[in-house]
Amino acid sequence: MKKFIIGGVPEHFNLPWYLTLSNKEYHEEDINLRWNDFYGGTGQMCKALRNGDIDMAVILTEGIIRDIIQGNQSKIVQVFVKSPLVWGIHVAKNSNYNSVSDLKGTKAAISRFGSGSHLMAYVNAENEGWDTEKDLDFEVIKNLQGALEGLPKGIGDYFMWEKFTTKPFVDNGPFNRVGECPTPWPCFVIAVRNEVLDNDGEAIENILKIINETTLDFKNIPSIDRMIANRYDQQLEDVQEWLSITEWSQENLTKQQVEKVQDKLLQLDLIEEKIDISKILV
Structure with a gap:
């Protein structure tokens, strides 16, 4: 076999x-x-x-x-x-960010460089008309669990992950979803x-x-x-x-x-x- x-x-x-x-x-x-x-x-x-x-x-x-x-x-x-794939754009419930436009120039939490969460941060930035050189910054948090623990502590400002996977953490946990970004x-x-x-x-x-x-x-x-x-x-x-x-x-x-x-x-x-x-x- x-x-x-x-x-x-x-x-x-x-x-x-x-x-x-x-x-x-x-x-x-x-x-x-x-x-x-x-x-x-x-x-x-x-x-x-x-x-x-x-x-x-x-x-x-x-x-x-x-x-x-x-x-x-x-x-x-x-x-x-x-x-x-519909990526949800998430912030901590205790953050002051209420919209995607608020996230310009802040740190995207990503699982690792070269990951989907990293690449889609660029796609989202382009959709928003941001300067990808100046308006994007990154914080590596390894995985979804890292974001759940890190964002409320200010480790990264927003986190992109598949919207339905993260929905329970929006309903009952530490995330707010401020936007969405589908893959093209x-x-x-x-x-x-x-x-x-x-x-x-x-x-x-x-x-x-x-x-x-x-x-x-x-x-x-x-x-x-x-x-x-x-x-x-x-x-x-x-x-x-x-x-x-x-x-x-x-x-x-x-x-x-x-x-x-x-x-x-x-x-x-x-x-x-x-x-x-x-x-x-x-």
Whole structure:
């Protein structure tokens, strides 16, 4: 049985993986697939791919494209979630910030440099018409837990994270949400190390086939909204809203989508050059 390790954030988007793993569906293809949670998000997963600690990752599109351009020896094999990710812009409940415009020139708390929270701070700054040289500053807080503890103490001024994941902490905890910032492209892709693609391409195809069969019918699973609400400590109405705006995919990024991400990264000075799409997509 071939063993593969896949990484991803422990969030509701990835429930289809949990379902297929708990049903041991990969065993039927002689594949032992193991899931690793990455609370630190995209930057942490990029490092794990580079180090060979994981073979695959369900990862933010802009983050992995940037890291591939910067030398990560992996490729994107498929889009996993094709709808945009809606990033909530959060401040501490005890802060004096009441709007996104109040945050100009303050410190964005980020999980790490190169993470989604880092890259999307640039996208948000551009949306707001800020000067990304003068109006952006950063405080590394490692993960969501770091932001929950840090923002109320003044460690960082605002924090961008997926809106529905953070909703319980807006309803009952230390955050206020002052705005939102959707990604201008499909949010999650599946990336695989090149070495694994070269040696075990057929097994990767079988893994994709299994997960795609589940995501195709995911929204029709009986009481899936209640399962998500219970598993991820969400309000049922929030889960239903999230399901209504979220679409999974069984295809890869288009050439135009990759160009759009590269153009944006280059415009924001987050990469020094664009690379050929054949180095990014399978």
